[in-house]
Amino acid sequence: MINLIWMAMLIIGIVVAAVNGRMSEVNAAIFESAEDGVGICFGLISILVFWLGIMKIAEKSGLLAKLSQLFKPLMTWLFPDVPKDHPAMGYILSNTIANLFGLGNAATPMGIKAMEQLKKLNRDRPEASRSMITLLALNTTGLTLVPTTVIAIRMKYGSQAPTEIVGTTLIATTCATIAAIIIDRFFYYRRVRKGKK
């Protein structure tokens, strides 16, 4: 899918430029955009180094583990099919906390391990279980406390207040997450009703 979109943007762009007579602008855009790409990534270094450094302290001091215990009651409610002390629950908690603190690279392996455990609980069947869909729903909404990448890009383009969008982002992503939980339950009950018929 992404290959198609990428290719289409370039080809449509070149064809439209030919029609509009804007080929020299397109030439300029190619090299300026490439330079921008490097510039943005270099801009990301500052905030990523700082944030991941701070988070390493939170991880080593056991703060993240402690926080995940706080979420346990909520998670046992969200995942009623997972036994409380099953390893799957541990991975689900780590995955959620890592996402919350913007540790995408740590969240993904935890999420995959959680999926493996959930698959075992589902007796290795090839279809997604209820808990698998819930875990996925939680991950697709990307609930994050601090949108570090967005802040870095706002800084690069000279924002007066790069962090002013933290509040609006948090509210929007919380809405999406609550919606995901409700929609997930709705579809679950719909499946149950259909199964009984």
Next chain:
Amino acid sequence: MAFITALSIWLIPIIIGLILVHGTIKRVPTYETFVEGGKEGFNIAISIIPFLLGMLVAIGVFRASGAMDMLINAIKPFLQAVGIPAEVVPLAIIRPISGTGALGLMSDLIRVHGPDSYIGRLASTLQGATDTTFYVITVYFGAVGVKKIGDAIKVGLLADLVGIIASIVIVAIVFGTM
């Protein structure tokens, strides 16, 4: 609204403060641990370069050719009535499909309209409101070999839609209408 503004300013320093105090109490060598974790951030930023660069060139060509303006002008009349800036629609569409694609479009919007413009703030909020649904599904289900994904895509995309609508509403409330 004052609360949301205060939240934006206070959240990050409070998180940092709490982590450092807790780390010190637990006798973690804070500075050395910070440096260790920071190295990871460097590698991540560098490894994104080819992904983002490729996307930005495609978006840059699409915009410079005039195709982006044609697309935006075509959908503008429908969206203006409901108060949604047409400029953010491509971002909203790409967001569930490609993370770097969305990152590229967001950077492009911020560069063109300014980070503190209405569109810049909305683009920033949209980018953080949801994650890349298709990518998450592919990675998580692909890794463990789940073939029948059930309602996962429907749940993910509907939640994305809620996130997009919530972004538009909350940005309009906090930063005023366009």
